[in-house]
Amino acid sequence: MSDRQVIGLLPAGGQAKRISPLPLSKELYPVGFQDFGEPNNWRPKVVCQYLLEKMQLAGINQAYFILRPGKWDIPEYFRDGAMLSMSLGYLIMGLPYGVPFTLDQAYPFVRDAIIALGFPDILFQPKDAFVKVLARQQGTQADVVLGLFPTDQPEKAGMVDFNDTGRVQQIIEKPRQSDLRYMWGIAVWTPAFTQFLHEYLIPLKANPNLPQLSEVPIGDVIQAAIKRGFHVQAEVFADGTYLDIGTPNDLVRAVRQFSHEAF
Numbered sequence: 722m723s724d725r726q727v728i729g730l731l732p733a734g735g736q737a738k739r740i741s742p743l744p745l746s747k748e749l750y751p752v753g754f755q756d757f758g759e760p761n762n763w764r765p766k767v768v769c770q771y772l773l774e775k776m777q778l779a780g781i782n783q784a785y786f787i788l789r790p791g792k793w794d795i796p797e798y799f800r801d802g803a804m805l806s807m808s809l810g811y812l813i814m815g816l817p818y819g820v821p822f823t824l825d826q827a828y829p830f831v832r833d834a835i836i837a838l839g840f841p842d843i844l845f846q847p848k849d850a851f852v853k854v855l856a857r858q859q860g861t862q863a864d865v866v867l868g869l870f871p872t873d874q875p876e877k878a879g880m881v882d883f884n885d886t887g888r889v890q891q892i893i894e895k896p897r898q899s900d901l902r903y904m905w906g907i908a909v910w911t912p913a914f915t916q917f918l919h920e921y922l923i924p925l926k927a928n929p930n931l932p933q934l935s936e937v938p939i940g941d942v943i944q945a946a947i948k949r950g951f952h953v954q955a956e957v958f959a960d961g962t963y964l965d966i967g968t969p970n971d972l973v974r975a976v977r978q979f980s981h982e983a984f
Contacts, residue, residue, distance in 0.1 A: 725912075727855065729776045729784030730832040731769065731841040732823040733792060734814045739968050747794045750966060766979075767798070768966055769841035773805055776926040779851035781837055783808045786831065787823050790814075819936035821922060828919045836915060838908040838939075844964045844975055845870060845906055854909045854956045857887070863954040864888075864914050865943060868907035870963040877965075878904030879940035879962030883956060889953040892940045903955070905940070906963045917946050 737747040753767035776784060784802075786795055788811055795811070804811030814829070816822040824838070835858070837851055847853075850868050859868040867889060872878050875893075880901040882891040893899065921942050925931060947953050966972045 722727055726783070727779075727781050727837055727909075729773075729781050729839065730830050730831070731772065731784060731786045731839060732820050732826055733769075733786050733795060734789040734817065734820075734823045735842065735967065736789070737842075737967060739976070740966075740972055746794050746881075747967060748792075749794055749798055752844065752966065754976045756917055767837075767845065768975075769795075770805070771844055772839045772841050773807060775848055776837055776839065776849050777805060778848060779837070779855055781851065782806070783810075784837075785810045785812050786841070786843075787812045787814050787825050787826050789817070796803045803889075803980070816926065816931070818925075818931060818934070820939040821918060821937050821942050822849050822926075824939070825919055825922055828915065832915055833912055834915075835909075835912075836910050837858050838910075840906070840965075842963075842965065843906065844979070846962045846968065847958060847960075850956075850958060850961070851905060853958075854907060857954055858909050858911070861952070861954050863911075863968075864951040865908060865910040865946065865953040867905035867943075867953065867955050868961075869903040869957045870906045870961045871902055871959065872904045872963065875899035875901065875904070879917070879938065881905050883955040883957075887955045887957075889947060889955050891947070892944045894938045894940045903957060904963070905955075908943075914943075914946060914951065917951065918942055921945060940957050942969045951969045 748769040749767045752768050753766045754763040755766040812826050814823045854866050854868045880893045880899050883889045966975045
């Protein structure tokens with residue numbers, strides 16, 4: 722493994738409008754249960770804990786949530802991370818124009834680290850996804866490695882075109898139709914891409930028309946890096962699953978699936 726520290730980033734800036742009203746941040750929605758080691762002592766397990774556990778399995782013991790102001794229930798719940806034997810910190814998002822702006826709030830704190838990106842309202846498999854993505858980054862020395870999952874809903878995802886060696890050639894954001902089979906759902910990247918992301922946003926932040934523009938997808942920034950010559954690799958999880966609890970139908974699916982698996 723690299724000598725650089727690996728730090729997890731969890732952007733939690735969404736407003737959960739599609740499943741509102743909610744009594745809590747969607748990242749803390751209880752989905753399934755966890756066993757506390759005693760007979761019949763099951764307790765609720767919140768959505769983003771699944772992501773944190775997958776990071777921890779890969780040896781990632783430090784992570785930052787990047788919060789929208791008002792989502793104070795997340796630090797109140799996880800506190801310093803001791804419940805997961807992790808060190809957790811909390812940053813406040815600035816400009817509300819998409820994930821790249823949210824992630825850039827962590828720049829002063831993580832600029833020299835390997836970054837592991839996961840979305841805290843997503844449930845995915847396999848459990849060792851970050852283990853494999855980090856291993857591919859180490860083996861290929863890629864600037865960015867994307868974890869890919871099969872999907873039949875390209876209109877909701879960043880679809881990825883890659884060659885036989887796993888090198889990513891193009892990312893297409895939410896096409897209405899696509900022959901591509903895989904979307905990206907998690908990522909790992911080096912300080913080179915962290916710096917590229919930071920510099921990519923500088924002219925956008927200076928644009929007086931920014932509030933009228935559409936949100937900038939992080940996939941667009943990765944695509945811009947590819948055009949600049951960055952080495953982006955794909956780790957394909959052909960049998961993987963990826964479920965976004967941010968829509969009513971998928972939230973129902975998640976609650977049913979994970980509640981059943983506990984018993």
